[in-house]
Amino acid sequence: MVPKASRGEVEFVQTVKAYGASVAVAGIDLRIPAATYCCLLGPSGCGKTTSLRMLAGHEAVTSGDILLDNANITLMAPAKRGTAMMFQSYALFPHLTVAENVAFALKMKRVPKVERLIKAKEMLKIVDLEAYAERRPSQLSGGQQQRVALARALITRPSALLLDEPLSALDPFLRLRVRGELKRLQKSLGITFVHVTHSQDEALALSDLVVLMNAGRIEQKGSAEDLFSRPRTAFVARFIGAHNVIDLGDRAIAVRTDRTKLTRNGLAHTTSREATVSTVEYAGTGFAIQLVDDRGSELAALVSEQDFRTAPMAEGERVFASWAPVDAHILEGNAR
Amino acid sequence: MPLPVKTDDKQAMTHHARWTSYWQAAPLAAVLLLFFVLPLLVTFIVSFWSYTGYSIEPGLIFDNYRDAFDRCIVALPDLCTTFRTYLSTLRFCLIVWLLTLVIGFTIAYYLTFEIRTMTVRLVLALVCTIPFWTSNVIRMISWVPLLGRNGLVNQLLVGAGIMDQPLDWLLYSNFSVLLAFVHLNTVFMIVPIANSMSRIDKALIEAARDAGATGWQILLYIIVPLSKTGIAIGSIFVITVVMGDFITIGIMGGQQIASAGKVIQTQIGALQFPIAAANAVVLLVVVLMIIATLIRFVDIRKEL
Numbered sequence: 001m002v003p004k005a006s007r008g009e010v011e012f013v014q015t016v017k018a019y020g021a022s023v024a025v026a027g028i029d030l031r032i033p034a035a036t037y038c039c040l041l042g043p044s045g046c047g048k049t050t051s052l053r054m055l056a057g058h059e060a061v062t063s064g065d066i067l068l069d070n071a072n073i074t075l076m077a078p079a080k081r082g083t084a085m086m087f088q089s090y091a092l093f094p095h096l097t098v099a100e101n102v103a104f105a106l107k108m109k110r111v112p113k114v115e116r117l118i119k120a121k122e123m124l125k126i127v128d129l130e131a132y133a134e135r136r137p138s139q140l141s142g143g144q145q146q147r148v149a150l151a152r153a154l155i156t157r158p159s160a161l162l163l164d165e166p167l168s169a170l171d172p173f174l175r176l177r178v179r180g181e182l183k184r185l186q187k188s189l190g191i192t193f194v195h196v197t198h199s200q201d202e203a204l205a206l207s208d209l210v211v212l213m214n215a216g217r218i219e220q221k222g223s224a225e226d227l228f229s230r231p232r233t234a235f236v237a238r239f240i241g242a243h244n245v246i247d248l249g250d251r252a253i254a255v256r257t258d259r260t261k262l263t264r265n266g267l268a269h270t271t272s273r274e275a276t277v278s279t280v281e282y283a284g285t286g287f288a289i290q291l292v293d294d295r296g297s298e299l300a301a302l303v304s305e306q307d308f309r310t311a312p313m314a315e316g317e318r319v320f321a322s323w324a325p326v327d328a329h330i331l332e333g334n335a336r
Numbered sequence: 337m338p339l340p341v342k343t344d345d346k347q348a349m350t351h352h353a354r355w356t357s358y359w360q361a362a363p364l365a366a367v368l369l370l371f372f373v374l375p376l377l378v379t380f381i382v383s384f385w386s387y388t389g390y391s392i393e394p395g396l397i398f399d400n401y402r403d404a405f406d407r408c409i410v411a412l413p414d415l416c417t418t419f420r421t422y423l424s425t426l427r428f429c430l431i432v433w434l435l436t437l438v439i440g441f442t443i444a445y446y447l448t449f450e451i452r453t454m455t456v457r458l459v460l461a462l463v464c465t466i467p468f469w470t471s472n473v474i475r476m477i478s479w480v481p482l483l484g485r486n487g488l489v490n491q492l493l494v495g496a497g498i499m500d501q502p503l504d505w506l507l508y509s510n511f512s513v514l515l516a517f518v519h520l521n522t523v524f525m526i527v528p529i530a531n532s533m534s535r536i537d538k539a540l541i542e543a544a545r546d547a548g549a550t551g552w553q554i555l556l557y558i559i560v561p562l563s564k565t566g567i568a569i570g571s572i573f574v575i576t577v578v579m580g581d582f583i584t585i586g587i588m589g590g591q592q593i594a595s596a597g598k599v600i601q602t603q604i605g606a607l608q609f610p611i612a613a614a615n616a617v618v619l620l621v622v623v624l625m626i627i628a629t630l631i632r633f634v635d636i637r638k639e640l
Contacts (some may be wrong), residue, residue, distance in 0.1 A: 058542050079548030091539035095561045105547035107557070156547070 006035030007069060007082075007159040009191025010055065014066035017050050024050045026216035027064060032194065032209060034069070034159075039203035042198045042213035043239070047165060051213070056085045056162050069159055079105070084158035088165045090136035090149035099124065099133040102151045118119050123151040125183075141175050150185070160192040167202060179205060200240050204228060212236055234335050244299045244321070246273065246314045246328075247335035259327040260301040262289065262319045264311075272322035275299055277315050289313070291321055343448040348618075376620075383613035392609055400614035418599075422622070425596045428585075431576045436574050437567065439518065440525025444566075445559070447526075448533040449541075461530070464523055476516050476587045481508040483515075508590030516588040521577055525570035532566025533559065568634040572627055579623050596622075 010032040017025040025047040032038045040048035053059035055066055057078035065074045073081040084105075092101050099120045100107075106116035124130045127147035137145055146166065153161055165173045166182070183206055186193045197203055203210050204224040211221045219239075220232040231237035235244045237254035244255045250312050263272075275291035278298075282288075287308045291299040313319060383400055386393045408416035415423065443464070451457045467475055482488050483506040490502035505511055536559065544554045560567075582597035596619045603612035 058546070077548075078546045085543075086547045087539050087543055089537070089539060091537060091543035093540060093543070093558065104544070104549075106556075108544075108548040108550075108553055152543075152547070157339065 006190045009034040011067040013065040014046045018062045036191045036208045037193045038209040040211050041203040041206040046213040047188050047216040048196045082159040084153040085162045086149050086153045087212045090145050123155050127151045141168045169307045252331045252335035253328040255323040257300045258302040261322050267322050277317045353407040358614050379613045383617050385609045385610040400611045404614050421594045432578050435518045436525045437523045440522050443526050444530035514602045516584050521574045529566035536572035562636040564634045
């Protein structure tokens with residue numbers, strides 16, 4: 001497909017959201033280039049949904065600015081911004097048909113009935129739901145409802161589509177498929193998708209830009225690879241997962257669990273830890289082994305099937321978890 | 337009457353289980369039979385009996401129904417007493433319905449969408465029910481010292497020099513009847529409409545706003561359609577109460593205003609049970625026709 005002129009450059013400038021004394025978003029600065037798939041990632045209460053809702057215009061900004069395609073949209077009404085939102089539980093209108101749901105925004109603009117229904121049908125074609133135009137939302141499956149919500153949001157031709165946990169209501173199998181569809185759609189439309197999620201898998205798989213938030217601040221932003229191979233802080237390493245955060249006293253390091261080796265004899269203290277095996281789980285591609293060291297910190301190692309067969313280990317056994325100095329990634333701040 | 341069997345897959349039910357559900361429905365069915373079906377049946381049977389000034393005879397005559405519409409057809413286009421009475425009752429009903437609907441909807445909207453905390457919402461909903469802590473009649477009579485010829489309102493108007501003499505139409509008039517009806521029945525609109533509204537997902541309103549809907553458009557295209565069942569249920573309450581009323585019209589109308597219910601009450605007072613029964617059946621049919629029309633617009637079962 002020929003790429004269209006890309007749209008949807010989003011910029012948060014010192015954006016703050018406070019509810020009385022409690023601060024939900026503590027002055028974030030973030031530039032999302034046009035036509036980017038951006039995931040706002042973080043634990044619940046980190047401010048990711050609030051940031052999305054401020055961008056959508058459903059939450060007033062306490063201070064700072066939000067820009068879209070170089071226009072300041074901080075004070076604009078939601079529909080005037082060039083954004084469209086897809087809600088977590090889809091929020092389809094239960095009393096309207098699928099076609100009427102999709103055409104709703106056009107009806108509000110007083111587009112004549114015939115014209116708006118034709119446009120709705122075109123939109124439904126994109127999400128492959130033409131055959132369901134006359135159904136009610138309650139007669140559709142979760143995946144179909146999700147696509148109706150997508151069509152309804154896209155009918156206004158937004159520059160930025162805002163998705164609030166769009167995959168959380170789907171079963172795991174469907175989630176993977178829809179995930180792929182979302183990414184394809186974003187590429188073919190050439191607009192920005194801002195996707196809120198608490199699942200690091202989702203964020204790593206989809207994003208051109210991952211923004212990991214914690215306690216109302218941006219902890220780290222970058223490509224999925226950046227975050228995974230170069231976590232800035234202990235929080236990032238832990239949240240992204242598959243990392244051991246190890247306190248070396250004067251500094252903290254992160255070591256990927258698949259680069260963590262388990263041996264029966266110790267090495268230097270700076271490159272190994274003695275620990276007790278707490279659980280052994282078969283993980284398909286290998287064995288996931290959980291350990292607890294003498295200070296009570298948890299460690300994990302992903303041992304390949306072959307290595308495990310040659311030197312099997314059982315729960316309660318004492319082993320040394322070691323890593324090559326080159327695999328030790330130094331973190332900012334302490335191990336907390 | 338059919339007993340409700342609550343089941344989705346009757347085939348899966350054993351013989352034993354089927355009878356269990358009948359037994360479980362039996363107490364309510366017995367109450368309905370004794371206090372609803374039986375009296376209705378008796379009324380229907382008695383409406384075909386004959387009567388004189390001092391006796392009632394069982395029979396199967398249609399005189400009562402003919403008397404109820406005495407010369408009504410031949411007198412057209414002039415309205416006979418019965419038609420005039422029904423017309424006046426229907427007019428009251430329509431005005432009261434409109435007023436309680438607008439006021440009830442507004443209050444329900446306020447309680448559901450403007451009040452943010454559950455506690456305040458509960459307290460305000462309870463405040464709505466405070467008038468119901470006393471009897472119907474006392475609530476009506478309480479208007480008398482306020483609206484009477486020497487009542488508070490007239491004293492205020494004359495005292496302030498706005499009026500030269502007291503207003504007569506404040507009490508024992510169509511106005512006072514309407515006022516009492518609205519006062520007594522608005523809560524019957526508030527409760528079912530608020531119930532319907534509370535089921536509206538707040539995300540729908542945000543989704544509508546996201547699609548560019550203005551406040552009025554959200555009201556018209558989202559809130560009103562999704563409150564339809566509550567509106568229908570409230571309307572049935574109000575319409576049945578007003579159509580059959582004789583107490584409010586009697587007290588607040590100074591016994592001067594006719595209504596379908598009042599006609600029946602007068603006939604019962606004169607011990608003319610058969611004609612009263614015939615009029616009651618006619619009234620029932622009229623009310624049922626109104627409700628049937630209402631239900632054509634709204635599927636109430638969705639809400640229950």
